[in-house]
Amino acid sequence: MLPYLPEKFTAVVIGANGGIGNAMVNTLLANSQVGTIIAVSRSSFLPTRPNVESVAVDVSTSTGREALAQHLDGRPVHLFFNAMGILHDTASSIQPEKRLEQLNETSIAHVMHINAVTPALLLSSLKPCLQGKHPTIIASLSARVGSIGDNGYGGWYSYRASKAAHNMLMKTAAIELSRLNKQSIVLCLHPGTTDTALSEPFQARVPSEKLFNPTFVAEQLISVMAKRTPEDTGSFWDWAGEPIEW
Numbered sequence: 669m670l671p672y673l674p675e676k677f678t679a680v681v682i683g684a685n686g687g688i689g690n691a692m693v694n695t696l697l698a699n700s701q702v703g704t705i706i707a708v709s710r711s712s713f714l715p716t717r718p719n720v721e722s723v724a725v726d727v728s729t730s731t732g733r734e735a736l737a738q739h740l741d742g743r744p745v746h747l748f749f750n751a752m753g754i755l756h757d758t759a760s761s762i763q764p765e766k767r768l769e770q771l772n773e774t775s776i777a778h779v780m781h782i783n784a785v786t787p788a789l790l791l792s793s794l795k796p797c798l799q800g801k802h803p804t805i806i807a808s809l810s811a812r813v814g815s816i817g818d819n820g821y822g823g824w825y826s827y828r829a830s831k832a833a834h835n836m837l838m839k840t841a842a843i844e845l846s847r848l849n850k851q852s853i854v855l856c857l858h859p860g861t862t863d864t865a866l867s868e869p870f871q872a873r874v875p876s877e878k879l880f881n882p883t884f885v886a887e888q889l890i891s892v893m894a895k896r897t898p899e900d901t902g903s904f905w906d907w908a909g910e911p912i913e914w
């Protein structure tokens with residue numbers, strides 16, 4: 669599965685009840701190389717399984733991150749997979765913006781907080797579990813639209829900007845962590861358009877062969893991670909294993 673990691677490795681999955689996060693937990697669970705999975709979500713991960721520790725906290729708050737850090741208690745984490753993110757939220761009236769006049773400072777700040785700031789703060793809170801001498805893969809879901817070089821269409825201001833900021837924060841963390849753990853690999857990953865609640869309102873124009881099942885995506889992303897080495901730390905890849913320009 670992930671030959672770089674030891675037998676019975678410990679994985680933390682953030683967003684364990686989201687479309688891709690849930691598929692990742694279930695795909696990991698099906699493999700005997702995995703020891704313990706810490707499934708982190710605002711709601712409990714169900715059904716309960718012997719090797720799944722469900723941590724029901726909101727990691728977008730400092731209280732939630734502190735509770736997660738306390739739960740982990742400094743134990744070495746071999747796979748940190750972040751699948752949290754927001755594109756739209758009806759309750760907060762957040763929709764991806766097509767035009768400048770649709771920009772709203774509260775919405776931009778919230779999207780930035782969930783997509784960019786929180787993943788970085790999580791690495792800060794979990795640093796004791798990531799530094800050391802153990803092999804560790806830190807993968808955080810980004811999006812191709814966060815690539816500045818690839819931005820040919822415009823639109824989706826907050827989401828694009830938050831993913832670009834996410835990528836810079838991960839790249840910077842990769843450099844620091846490479847000094848603190850020579851066996852660390854930090855990756856930004858693009859899952860492709862995946863059939864989840866996040867993409868649901870925007871699927872109409874997506875050809876069926878380009879709309880992926882979350883389980884397929886989880887398997888693809890594991891294959892992409894399986895090919896990486898510490899020399900790749902601080903890089904950006906798509907679901908097919910192709911590098912993406914920043």
Ligand SMILES: NC(=O)c1ccc[n+]([C@@H]2O[C@H](COP(=O)([O-])OP(=O)(O)OC[C@H]3O[C@@H](n4cnc5c(N)ncnc54)[C@H](OP(=O)(O)O)[C@@H]3O)[C@@H](O)[C@H]2O)c1
Nearest residue numbers: 683685686687688709710752753809811861862864866867
């Ligand atoms: N689906 C796609 O087509 C696509 C394409 C490119 C990139 N991505 C990226 O892939 C990642 C996973 O997306 P998905 O498609 O699986 O979406 P999803 O099904 O909507 O899941 C999103 C996850 O983000 C967490 N989340 C959302 N808002 C939050 C908030 N306010 N506070 C705390 N947690 C929050 C949720 O956590 P809970 O478990 O606590 O509910 C949920 O697990 C995202 O980063 C997304 O940007 C997705």
